[in-house]
Amino acid sequence: MDDSVKRAAKAPAVLILASFIIVVAGMKAASSILVPFFLAVFIAVICTAPLFWLQRRACRRSLRLFSFWWPFWL
Numbered sequence: 001m002d003d004s005v006k007r008a009a010k011a012p013a014v015l016i017l018a019s020f021i022i023v024v025a026g027m028k029a030a031s032s033i034l035v036p037f038f039l040a041v042f043i044a045v046i047c048t049a050p051l052f053w054l055q056r057r058a059c060r061r062s063l064r065l066f067s068f069w070w071p072f073w074l
Helices: 003-029 031-056 061-073
Strands: none
Touching: 003 031, 031 061
């Protein structure tokens, strides 16, 4: 293979690696915002299935919400 072809093939790999490093550094810098956000998303995903189950069972909305959020208020 020609030397310029080898160099051109390595360029996207270096660009991808540099982009990954920049994204990781940005996430580390924004961790004070990202950690609470991802925790909220995790809790919402965990609570969604039981809330839909209670909705199918025709529970009142106030009872559904109270039954899942009272442990977080304590």
